[in-house]
Structure formats: structure tokens, C-alpha cells
Amino acid sequence: MALTRDFKLTVAARAQRDPKFRQALFTEAITAYLAGDTLTGKAVLRDLVNATVGFEGLAAEVKKPSKSLHRMLAPHGNPSAENFFDIVKALQKKTRVRLRVTSDLA
Numbered sequence: 688m689a690l691t692r693d694f695k696l697t698v699a700a701r702a703q704r705d706p707k708f709r710q711a712l713f714t715e716a717i718t719a720y721l722a723g724d725t726l727t728g729k730a731v732l733r734d735l736v737n738a739t740v741g742f743e744g745l746a747a748e749v750k751k752p753s754k755s756l757h758r759m760l761a762p763h764g765n766p767s768a769e770n771f772f773d774i775v776k777a778l779q780k781k782t783r784v785r786l787r788v789t790s791d792l793a
Contacts, residue, residue: 695734702738709739710784717775717786726762732774733760740781748777 701708712735720728736745736756746753751770759766759774766774779785 695737698734699738702735706783709735709782712738713778713782713784713786721788729760729762729764732778735778735782736760736774740778744781745774745777748781749773 698712702712712731716728716731716735719725719731736742740748742753742756746756749756749770751773756774758764759770775786
């Protein structure tokens, strides 16, 4: 199901004013990636980029063309590990969200 423009604007507005919501979006994106759901991970990362730094700002930070970043995070995009982690690093800096990976052993 496609998201409406109003919904995307609502997500962006909340992400801009609520640090915990930004953290939740970022955490959800990375958790989806780690679970193998790259489609959801890319979609949430796109929303986070649009709601915070924008693709032009991200492009300046990672020194890649914004069109390339759009393609990487598109549904069929496939960023290299280096590009993916450059994006994550830049988003951590711009959103002031620090991610940490932990492991639960049962």
C-alpha cells in the first residue's frame, strides 16, 4: 500500500520535533535490515532521510550524488556495505541518534 503525502508529512513533522521518534525510526530501519527485511529497512531509512537531513544534505555529507542515494534506498536499490554504513554514520551524526548493536543469547 502506498503512503499518502499527508502521512509522510506527518511522519516528517514528528521526526523533526521528537528525538525519541527519530530514534525509533532509525532503530526500526536497522532492525529490519538485520532481520533480512531490506525492503522495509530501505523504506524506513528513506523516510528518516526525508524527515531529517534530506537527500541533498545526505549527499553533501557522504560525498555521493543525491540521485545515487535515491537509487540505493529505492525498493530495488542495493547499496554496497561501504555506502550503507556511510549513510548510517551520516544519519547518526545529523539526527544525534547513536545506535548500538547488542546480542541476546538464550
